[in-house]
Structures are given as structure tokens and as C-alpha cells.
Amino acid sequence: MKVLSVNAGSSSLKFQMYEMPQEEVLISGVFERIGIDGSFYSLKINGKKIKKEKVLKDHDMAVSVLIDELLANNVVESLEDIKAVGHRVVHGGDKYSDSVVIDDDVLNTIVGLSDLAPLHNPANVIGIKAFFNKIPNAIAVAVFDTAFHQTIEKEEFLSSGPIEWYENHKVRKYSFHGTSHKYITERMKSILNKKEVNLITCHLGNGASISAIKGGQSKDSTMGFTPNAGLIMGTRSGDFDFTIIPYIMEVENKTLEEVLNDLNKKSGLLGISGISSDSRDIEEEFLNNEKNAVLAQNMYVKRIVAYIAKYFVFLKEVDAITFSGGIGENSSITRKMILDELEALNIKVDKVSNEKREDEFLISSKESKVDCYVIKTDEEVMIAKETYDLTK
Ligand code: ADP
Numbered sequence: 001m002k003v004l005s006v007n008a009g010s011s012s013l014k015f016q017m018y019e020m021p022q023e024e025v026l027i028s029g030v031f032e033r034i035g036i037d038g039s040f041y042s043l044k045i046n047g048k049k050i051k052k053e054k055v056l057k058d059h060d061m062a063v064s065v066l067i068d069e070l071l072a073n074n075v076v077e078s079l080e081d082i083k084a085v086g087h088r089v090v091h092g093g094d095k096y097s098d099s100v101v102i103d104d105d106v107l108n109t110i111v112g113l114s115d116l117a118p119l120h121n122p123a124n125v126i127g128i129k130a131f132f133n134k135i136p137n138a139i140a141v142a143v144f145d146t147a148f149h150q151t152i153e154k155e156e157f158l159s160s161g162p163i164e165w166y167e168n169h170k171v172r173k174y175s176f177h178g179t180s181h182k183y184i185t186e187r188m189k190s191i192l193n194k195k196e197v198n199l200i201t202c203h204l205g206n207g208a209s210i211s212a213i214k215g216g217q218s219k220d221s222t223m224g225f226t227p228n229a230g231l232i233m234g235t236r237s238g239d240f241d242f243t244i245i246p247y248i249m250e251v252e253n254k255t256l257e258e259v260l261n262d263l264n265k266k267s268g269l270l271g272i273s274g275i276s277s278d279s280r281d282i283e284e285e286f287l288n289n290e291k292n293a294v295l296a297q298n299m300y301v302k303r304i305v306a307y308i309a310k311y312f313v314f315l316k317e318v319d320a321i322t323f324s325g326g327i328g329e330n331s332s333i334t335r336k337m338i339l340d341e342l343e344a345l346n347i348k349v350d351k352v353s354n355e356k357r358e359d360e361f362l363i364s365s366k367e368s369k370v371d372c373y374v375i376k377t378d379e380e381v382m383i384a385k386e387t388y389d390l391t392k
Contacts, residue, residue, distance in 0.1 A: 005383040007088040008127020016380045020388040031062040059130040084139040085131045086387030090120035092144030099386040102140040141387040148178030151217040175221035177203045181211040183382040200311045205325030206234040212311035232300045234277035237267035272296040279327045305341040324377040
């Protein structure tokens with residue numbers, strides 16, 4: 001069965017088409033600068049990459065082009081071949097703890113949750129509607145970034161503000177990257193050959209979060225009401241003393257919006273180092289001993305270590321610590337720095353294994369109290385799987 005996995009942003013649309021249940025990628029691609037001058041798309045098929053410039057007025061047009069390409073490349077014979085489309089949806093609030101087939105009610109709920117995710121849910125809805133318009137017969141499924149974290153219990157998900165904020169306005173931790181943490185959990189169940197895994201899963205990309213997984217369920221995670229909580233990220237501050245906000249508004253004569261923009265877009269690795277939000281640049285300058293890069297890298301690592309230590313105590317027993325996301329999968333320096341800092345927990349890195357470049361590998365030594373792995377995440381296949389399961 002052919003299933004599309006879709007991630008729609010406000011001006012982009014990424015997709016993969018899978019033959020399910022084999023999980024074979026038939027074609028993948030991304031449409032960029034939709035609705036903006038200079039729009040283009042790129043496709044990958046049979047190992048070949050194609051890039052084409054094309055005016056893409058809106059998402060409907062991008063989906064039309066996508067369908068034309070599927071037909072032209074003989075990926076499908078007719079539109080009827082596309083049985084299901086799985087959409088990444090960032091916010092499912094506290095309503096969805098699983099993926100769900102999208103009907104009018106679900107669509108309205110996703111729209112209604114836009115207050116909680118103003119940058120993401122409206123874009124996801126545009127994507128959903130574009131596919132509904134072009135291929136109304138395909139089953140549409142919403143796969144929520146928040147769903148996997150709905151097993152987090154109240155003591156962990158409540159903020160420490162007045163309880164009325166939760167009762168009246170649903171202010172609480174939702175946490176994100178759930179599809180990735182779930183994929184890693186499923187992989188680790190298989191690797192460890194265990195149904196009930198206890199894990200600390202570190203998703204370290206541009207955005208970053210760590211989850212505490214108990215018995216295969218998310219029981220805590222570092223992101224919060226929004227993605228700007230927890231770890232230091234590429235441009236986000238992560239955990240932050242909120243009283244700095246009115247102070248900076250006053251002394252820098254800035255609006256609330258400007259300060260929030262600083263915390264979202266000009267903080268984290270970029271803000272501390274003044275160099276870049278890209279960990280490759282930070283790493284390069286760290287190795288050159290550039291003082292702000294050293295500071296940013298050390299702070300980045302320490303925040304991760306603090307959360308791993310917290311979750312270690314929280315879980316009591318940990319089968320494995322995993323690293324994924326662009327930094328987790330690629331930066332052996334960052335991984336080694338983290339694991340070296342965890343010496344007090346008798347965790348030990350294997351320096352040689354840590355330098356490997358594979359999709360899944362062990363990086364801790366035989367003496368390590370906890371096994372540590374690099375697991376390449378695959379949110380797209382997870383979306384395809386969840387979607388396929390709902391067609392049965
Ligand atoms: P996103 O959250 O946008 O999906 P990714 O998971 O792609 O982000 O991660 C992006 C981050 O991964 C960037 O900071 C990038 O520098 C980092 N990264 C990618 N490759 C490497 C590498 N070889 N070494 C160090 N960092 C890397």
C-alpha cells in the first residue's frame with residue numbers, strides 16, 4: 001500500500017512516499033518558498049536528486065505538482081493508488097494521545113489548538129486541506145508531536161504557577177518531538193529485545209529535547225508548554241528565569257514581542273557564542289579554543305547532563321541512554337563530553353565506537369553501568385507506520 005508522509009510548514013512541504021508495510025521509500029522531496037518569490041522543489045528518486053524551479057503560488061499548487069511528479073515518475077499509476085496521507089501536526093493539546101484519522105471534527109480541533117502553536121498548527125492545516133482538495137479519497141491521518149507525551153503524569157506536566165491557569169486555560173507541559181522519541185523507543189525495544197524499556201532519549205537537533213521513558217511510555221520530557229523550555233538549543237534559550245523579561249524590556253526599551261523573539265531566535269548556541277546556531281560552527285571554533293564557543297559548548301553539554309542526571313534519578317533503572325537528531329547522530333565530540341560528565345553515574349564512553357558513522361551503534365564501553373547508543377531517528381517512517389496502522 002502506498003502511503004505519503006507529509007510535513008507542511010508555512011512556506012514548505014516535505015514528503016516521503018512509502019510502500020507499506022515494507023517501509024520502502026519510493027520517492028521523497030521538499031517544496032520550498034511556497035507563496036514566496038524564487039520557489040522551487042527537489043525530489044529524490046532511485047538515488048537520483050532532481051531540483052526544479054517552479055512558481056508555487058500556494059500549497060494546493062505544490063500538491064498538484066507533487067501528484068504530477070508521482071505520475072510522471074511512475075511511482076503511482078493513478079491517484080487511487082495513494083491510499084493514505086499521514087500529516088505531521090505539531091499540537092494535539094491534551095485531546096490526542098494517539099494518531100487519529102482526520103474528519104471535520106478533528107480538523108476543527110487542530111485549528112482550535114492554533115492558540116497553543118500559532119507558528120505550526122495553521123501551516124499543518126493548510127497542508128491537510130491541500131491534500132483533501134486534490135486527493136479526497138485518501139485517508140488522512142494526523143500524527144501529533146505531542147501525542148506520545150500524553151502519558152506524562154500531572155506531577156510532571158503541571159507548571160508551578162496557579163492551578164487555575166491549568167484549569168481555565170490548559171497551561172501545562174505538552175512537550176514535543178514525540179514522534180521521534182516514540183520511534184527511538186520502538187527501535188530500542190527491538191534492539192534490547194525487551195517490551196518494557198526504561199530509557200533516556202536525547203533528541204539533539206536544532207530544536208532539542210530529552211525524554212524519560214518508563215515501561216515504553218513517556219513519563220517526562222524537557223520541552224514544556226511551548227518548545228522553548230528545557231535544553232539550550234540552536235537559537236532558543238530553553239529554561240529561563242522569566243523575570244529577566246520585564247527587566248530587559250525596561251533597560252533595552254524593547255517590546256514583549258521583541259524580547260520573546262530574542263529568546264526564540266537569538267539565544268541558545270547562537271546567542272551565547274555570537275558565532276552561529278549551527279553546532280558544526282560551534283564545534284569548529286570550540287576546537288580552536290575560541291572563548292565564546294567554548295562557553296556555549298560547555299553550557300550546552302552541562303544542561304543536557306543535568307537533565308540526564310535528573311531523569312536517571314526519576315527512572316531509578318535505566319536500560320539505555322540514546323542520542324539522535326543532527327547533533328546526537330553526528331557530533332562525537334558532544335556525545336563524549338556528555339558521557340564524560342556522567343562519570344558519577346558510572347557511565348563510560350568507548351572512544352573508538354563513539355567515532356563510528358552508522359545508523360545505530362553502541363558508544364558506551366563494557367564497563368559502563370548503562371548502555372549508550374546512537375540511533376538515527378526517522379520521524380517520517382513513524383508517521384507512515386501510524387498512518388498505515390489506521391487504514392487497517
Ligand atoms: P532540526 O531540529 O531542524 O530537524 P537536525 O536534527 O537536522 O535539526 O539537526 C541540526 C543540527 O545538527 C545542527 O546544529 C547541525 O550543526 C547539527 N549537525 C549536523 N551534522 C553535524 C555534524 N556532522 N557534526 C556536528 N553537528 C552536526
